[in-house]
Amino acid sequence: MRVCRRERWIFTFVAGFIAAWASASLAEYFPGFGQFAPEPINAPGSYRIIADPTGLAPTARVQSFRIDAGACSSKKYDNGNSDCTFHSVRSQAYELAKNQPAEAWYAWSMYLPPDFPVGKEQKAGGNLLFAYWHNGDCQNLDVNVPRGSTKLYFQTNLFYGAGKCPPDQRVAFADLAAMRGQWHRFEVHVKWSKGADGLAELFLDGKKAATIRGRNITPNTHPQNYFKFGLYQNNTLATEKLVTETAFYTGISRASTRDGLRR
Numbered sequence: 001m002r003v004c005r006r007e008r009w010i011f012t013f014v015a016g017f018i019a020a021w022a023s024a025s026l027a028e029y030f031p032g033f034g035q036f037a038p039e040p041i042n043a044p045g046s047y048r049i050i051a052d053p054t055g056l057a058p059t060a061r062v063q064s065f066r067i068d069a070g071a072c073s074s075k076k077y078d079n080g081n082s083d084c085t086f087h088s089v090r091s092q093a094y095e096l097a098k099n100q101p102a103e104a105w106y107a108w109s110m111y112l113p114p115d116f117p118v119g120k121e122q123k124a125g126g127n128l129l130f131a132y133w134h135n136g137d138c139q140n141l142d143v144n145v146p147r148g149s150t151k152l153y154f155q156t157n158l159f160y161g162a163g164k165c166p167p168d169q170r171v172a173f174a175d176l177a178a179m180r181g182q183w184h185r186f187e188v189h190v191k192w193s194k195g196a197d198g199l200a201e202l203f204l205d206g207k208k209a210a211t212i213r214g215r216n217i218t219p220n221t222h223p224q225n226y227f228k229f230g231l232y233q234n235n236t237l238a239t240e241k242l243v244t245e246t247a248f249y250t251g252i253s254r255a256s257t258r259d260g261l262r263r
Helices: 005-025
Strands: 028-030 034-038 047-051 061-067 089-095 103-111 127-134 139-145 151-157 167-175 183-191 199-204 207-213 226-234 245-255
Touching: 028 245, 047 089, 061 089, 061 226, 103 127, 139 183, 151 199, 151 207, 167 199, 167 207, 226 245
Parallel strands: none
Antiparallel strands: 028 034, 034 089, 047 061, 061 245, 089 226, 103 183, 103 245, 127 139, 127 226, 139 151, 151 167, 183 199, 199 207
16 A cells, blocks of 8 residues: 555654653653653663552552563664664663752662572673663763672762773672562762762661762763663673563652652
């Protein structure tokens, strides 16, 4: 069946409108932050807002993130590369505002299913990030598990050019394998700084688990600083080897004091 140019234009416009509406409908406002939206280069269909499937979450609805084998997005970055270029794949939500207060408290709760692949169980390898503050080039501060490890790290980073963001200070604070099958609450207190007066403290389930003193804003890069959370498996051996990962989040908030955080 032939489709005329006008019909094709109408179809393209309507499809684009529906896609934009669907993306906007997933946007959320979190206390102390403002609006978050799905990352435009997410694996297709990987992010949803659903009723709590665990029966244990502190809220009735949760953010659901899932990445599957070979699901990388080929959408180009500003520099012409893509997640597929770097054998990476993600399912994330990000803060639309690009700046943080000089000092703030942050919180979120996260659940990983009992079969979440950790260490050598993740056949694709690569580094996995769960939450971070991004500057447009790389992470200022993040929570991650490195390739082949089960250790969860809190770390700052350096910037050596496109795609080159090696760790600077890093502190191991938990065993990811032991965290599966339960909800865990993360609280982070940060005094943002480019100098020695910076402070970043991480609390896991109410107990202080990691402290980084000194610079926590990556040098030689953009001044923006926005929060992202979800799943980002980067620099894998091949995304086709990825063992499916699913994570649920809720309770995302920011406040000037710890008592002000959402419970």
